[in-house]
Amino acid sequence: MKNYKKIIVIENEVHLWFAHSFMLSVISFEDCLVIMPEGIPGYDAHSSIVKYERLFVAKGKSKSVRGLNAKFDFGLETQKLLVSNQFNFETIMLFKCGYASKIVFDCFRQGHKEFFGKSIFLDLGPPLSFSNDLYFYETYKFNQKKIVENGFKMERWKGSPNSNTKDNFKHEAKNNLEFLIIDEFGLALVSNLLDSLDEDESFQSKNFQHIVVYALPNLKKQKLDLIKCKKNVTTQIMKPNGHHDSVFVIAGNWRESVMAYAHLMSNFSSKLILLDNCKSSINKNTINFKGAETATFSVKKFQKLINYHAKSPSKIKLKPSNFENGCYQYVTTNGKQNESKFKKSKYNIKIGVAILHYRRPELLLEALGSVFAQTRPPEQIKIFDDGSNEKGVSKVFREIETAHPNIEIMIQSNKYLGALRNFAAQNMTTDLIFFLDDDNMLSPHALETMEGVFVNTDADIIGSYSIPFNEGETVDFLAEKQIVFGGIAGFSTLTRNWICDGNCMIKRNFFLEIGGNSELYGIGNDDHEFFQKSFLNNAKIEIVAKPLYAARQMKKRLRDKHVSVSKNIKMMRVSNSLYFVKDLIKVDPLLLHFFGQQLDPFSPPVDAEAKKLLFFNIIKAIVTFCISLIPDRILHFFPRKIKQRLMPYLR
Numbered sequence: 001m002k003n004y005k006k007i008i009v010i011e012n013e014v015h016l017w018f019a020h021s022f023m024l025s026v027i028s029f030e031d032c033l034v035i036m037p038e039g040i041p042g043y044d045a046h047s048s049i050v051k052y053e054r055l056f057v058a059k060g061k062s063k064s065v066r067g068l069n070a071k072f073d074f075g076l077e078t079q080k081l082l083v084s085n086q087f088n089f090e091t092i093m094l095f096k097c098g099y100a101s102k103i104v105f106d107c108f109r110q111g112h113k114e115f116f117g118k119s120i121f122l123d124l125g126p127p128l129s130f131s132n133d134l135y136f137y138e139t140y141k142f143n144q145k146k147i148v149e150n151g152f153k154m155e156r157w158k159g160s161p162n163s164n165t166k167d168n169f170k171h172e173a174k175n176n177l178e179f180l181i182i183d184e185f186g187l188a189l190v191s192n193l194l195d196s197l198d199e200d201e202s203f204q205s206k207n208f209q210h211i212v213v214y215a216l217p218n219l220k221k222q223k224l225d226l227i228k229c230k231k232n233v234t235t236q237i238m239k240p241n242g243h244h245d246s247v248f249v250i251a252g253n254w255r256e257s258v259m260a261y262a263h264l265m266s267n268f269s270s271k272l273i274l275l276d277n278c279k280s281s282i283n284k285n286t287i288n289f290k291g292a293e294t295a296t297f298s299v300k301k302f303q304k305l306i307n308y309h310a311k312s313p314s315k316i317k318l319k320p321s322n323f324e325n326g327c328y329q330y331v332t333t334n335g336k337q338n339e340s341k342f343k344k345s346k347y348n349i350k351i352g353v354a355i356l357h358y359r360r361p362e363l364l365l366e367a368l369g370s371v372f373a374q375t376r377p378p379e380q381i382k383i384f385d386d387g388s389n390e391k392g393v394s395k396v397f398r399e400i401e402t403a404h405p406n407i408e409i410m411i412q413s414n415k416y417l418g419a420l421r422n423f424a425a426q427n428m429t430t431d432l433i434f435f436l437d438d439d440n441m442l443s444p445h446a447l448e449t450m451e452g453v454f455v456n457t458d459a460d461i462i463g464s465y466s467i468p469f470n471e472g473e474t475v476d477f478l479a480e481k482q483i484v485f486g487g488i489a490g491f492s493t494l495t496r497n498w499i500c501d502g503n504c505m506i507k508r509n510f511f512l513e514i515g516g517n518s519e520l521y522g523i524g525n526d527d528h529e530f531f532q533k534s535f536l537n538n539a540k541i542e543i544v545a546k547p548l549y550a551a552r553q554m555k556k557r558l559r560d561k562h563v564s565v566s567k568n569i570k571m572m573r574v575s576n577s578l579y580f581v582k583d584l585i586k587v588d589p590l591l592l593h594f595f596g597q598q599l600d601p602f603s604p605p606v607d608a609e610a611k612k613l614l615f616f617n618i619i620k621a622i623v624t625f626c627i628s629l630i631p632d633r634i635l636h637f638f639p640r641k642i643k644q645r646l647m648p649y650l651r
Helices: 013-026 047-051 068-083 099-110 113-118 133-149 184-198 202-207 221-228 255-265 299-310 320-325 335-342 361-372 391-403 417-427 446-457 508-513 526-536 567-582 589-597 608-628 640-649
Strands: 002-009 032-037 053-057 087-095 119-122 152-156 177-181 211-215 233-235 247-251 272-275 292-294 328-332 351-357 380-385 408-411 432-437 461-470 505-507 541-553
Touching (some): 068 099, 068 541, 087 099, 087 113, 099 113, 099 133, 099 446, 113 119, 133 152, 177 184, 184 211, 184 221, 184 272, 361 391, 380 417, 391 408, 417 432, 417 508, 417 526, 432 446, 446 461, 446 505, 446 541, 526 541
Parallel strands (some): 002 032, 002 087, 177 211, 177 247, 272 292, 351 380, 351 432, 380 408
Antiparallel strands (some): 119 328, 461 505
């Protein structure tokens, strides 16, 4: 087993650039290991990292059968390395904006307490310039919430400088106008601003020696060419010294990202201007960064700020330790106190399994067999049938009741899966309920693993990855291909469910408190709507990063019998959870159902009044929701009459 003082996990090219430009100059390469993906872009450009011992994680084929969550693969491999006892370490440093950070921290919280107090999370704000912008941002917020809930607090990072740092540190005072572009929105904004500055040809000669643009490496080269062709503008690699007396502009989309870099650069320049898109979840009282001016959508204000700062003396005295005070990290305030969260609870947890069935008696027996094989037997097993009403089903039910008199079988009239889950939750009596579909099977350690996660996290919902298998195949829980979930919601999830699967463990009280599933017949996406609603109700959602059940890939599936296969109708059902949770305007699910029926030419006609009310409520709900997203500082500029009209809809 190798011993290291520090392990640094670098997940993408932005992390690599940041480590090269700032971190590695103040971290001793002795007893330090850098973990990164094989083939990471930009690796050849950063020579300083060669001094450090590196471990490359092979890319290989994605384990996930679901596109977006294939991004979790590096984090999953890193997690395995850390818990495999291949090496020992004092500290592990992760970037809070990465998927690897989420996966590794989930693993530590859910059971590996020995690593919990060794973790440090560097904050650079949300991930930048990716196509699935909202999903990445929701990941950042989700991980941030977990970190804070578990006793981590933000403080300035104190590095361990190299012995050569002091000798290599050189400072040359500059009077430049310098831009740091951190994403594509910042690129477009800076490009437009430079165009406006070009109109005043004397602007640069009066105020600055040079106009310099730095860009993060995740920006595409062809887009950076828009900046390079500008007159009197140079682009170069950013370094942590030499910005003294420069006016430094940080431009980007997410306010959290802009502020993270502002904290860092405030130690190298006292003349900061922040440009952002007002895109943030930060409370209005904390949006401003002390010592920096903010200019949003205002070229005139921007020019005014530049002229002011150009004539102001710098207040910064540069020294090698400036970076150590510039980067923010999240660390545990008391390792022992946090480790106490992992102590075994004396509370007697009762777990029940609710098997949901509809006309598949032969598969039901396989599902039931997997429950009997649990290393941690459940206190209660019940079968809930959605009105199968077939002779073959009745025969199997009698066989089960004869062989297992302690298993209760409860039948309702056919109302579809959402109503069946509600029926099950109302009739189970255990603290935790695992909802198991009749065509799936549990791994032998599923309930034992989930009980451990519940003891450590007090989660409301505990899901897991799963192994897909076809009819006739033997289930292999060590198979490479997995169905991956993240526990994370965002607007991207209106079309795809990235949160959790319906085969999961849920606190019974939580399920009942939020009203369970809506009971639309033949629409589908009932579990998706439930998880979206749960997430927005601040549910504690934990995803175990290993397969705890096998998901049978049926040729003939229940979804094939939906009344409507329209993606729009399913999206409307999922978005309905937003209106309920935000407590803005409620769209009656029954009206949505009526709307869905109109897609079927053989369905009975819908009452004209109901149809009119449906469209009115949908439009009103969407308008209300959009108004609620307008930042307060933008609303400040609205005329009084308009604000008075909007007031009933504002949060």
